[in-house]
Amino acid sequence: MKSLLKNAREKKGLKTREVAQLLKIDQALISKFESGTRKPTKDQITKLAQLLEIDYETLMTAWLKEKILYEIGDEEFALKALLLAEQEIQNKKKEINSIIISSFQTILDEIETLKNKIQSFNHFELRRISKTLELEFIFKSIYLNGNSLTMEETKSVINEGMTIAGKSMQNHLEAINFQETVLYIKDLNQKKISLNEKDLLSIHNLIFKGIESENSGKYKKDSLVIREMNSFFNWFDSHKNNLHPIILASEVYLKILEINPFENGNLQMANLILNWILLQNNYAYAAIEGDKNSVNEYLSILEESQIKNDKSIFINYILRIEKENLNRAVQLTA
Known part of the structure; x- marks a missing residue:
């Protein structure tokens, strides 16, 4: 994620202080986001995606990946837990799709x-x-x-x-x-x-x-x-x-x-x-x-x-x- 943010900022020709001013975020935080020492909040991700014209889905996926890795680290049962979580997410998606279809039924x-x-x-x-x-x-x-x-x-x-x-x-x-x-x-x-x-x-x-x-x-x-x-x-x-x-x-x-x-x-x-x-x-x-x-x-x-x-x-x-x-x-x- 850090490379996504830095590359997008440089492509737009913006300095970290300019990004900070536009988003009303401390400049030191922007630098830490790009170095990977701090993680943006979900609200900050939304603002960064809009300002730097980064695909929201791509940036959110990278953010969530890092959040998951931070939480589970090298836990012994991490992969098994991830598989179970994936199954539950898929089941919830099916439920949501079912609700959407029922409204148009x-x-x-x-x-x-x-x-x-x-x-x-x-x-x-x-x-x-x-x-x-x-x-x-x-x-x-x-x-x-x-x-x-x-x-x-x-x-x-x-x-x-x-x-x-x-x-x-x-x-x-x-x-x-x-x-x-x-x-x-x-x-x-x-x-x-x-x-x-x-x-x-x-x-x-x-x-x-x-x-x-x-x-x-x-x-x-x-x-x-x-x-x-x-x-x-x-x-x-x-x-x-x-x-x-x-x-x-x-x-x-x-x-x-x-x-x-x-x-x-x-x-x-x-x-x-x-x-x-x-x-x-x-x-x-x-x-x-x-x-x-x-x-x-x-x-x-x-x-x-x-x-x-x-x-x-x-x-x-x-x-x-x-x-x-x-x-x-x-x-x-x-």
Whole structure:
């Protein structure tokens, strides 16, 4: 932990006295934190993570590790005690996840009913529904990004290869790239490939093909981002089998926006990865309607969720969007 603090401070070009002044902590304490002779409190860890822009999870993990080692030292039964503690923590996590799911249970049950109804449709109906929802998803997604193509124009561009008068080349490329990205994700799902770093970067490269080459398919040139994304994939691998897919997808969305790993396209990436997870689990696209009121509502809910640090606000919203899109799928057979 001491090296994390010192490296982050030096990277920001701050002196220990400046950190002390900003956090209203004695300068001698900052030096002791960095030398390892004193340990920060949990509140101080939070403040240090924010000021020095260190991933909170990474810093807290290092802090807890040192706290545990200090407490147990070289006790004879330390490893056995740690294994028992791990089991208890895992059990508590399961209890918490169960509580979270129970609070969403009514709408989850409604979603499962709609999902099962759609899966009972014949192959022809499913193909027609899929093509319609896919087109709508592409339009709604590029609209969210500020693209000015209408629904009909988007359809003409990606299905007929038309050029729309008065629309920029970037507008056209965004629609085409999004369609290619959706096809790429569908192929990954057919091969049962789960979220991974290689394909995440490939998706980012696809959405910026012909638009931006310098930063496409690459994280920001920031070692902190690399660490945070490594932590993100570790988190995903440990939660992908014990969280409901829609809850998992929603949390992934929030984490990508929080890490902000790319120079451009973080919102598009969060949107695409959320829907990659949903499609892999046979749900419909969760796409925000392509109109100003819906986009404003989305931005307001996202902001509220972030300010209150309450992911359930955003999860509830995604559940509602998913239910609306599943209802839309059912209506397409009427």
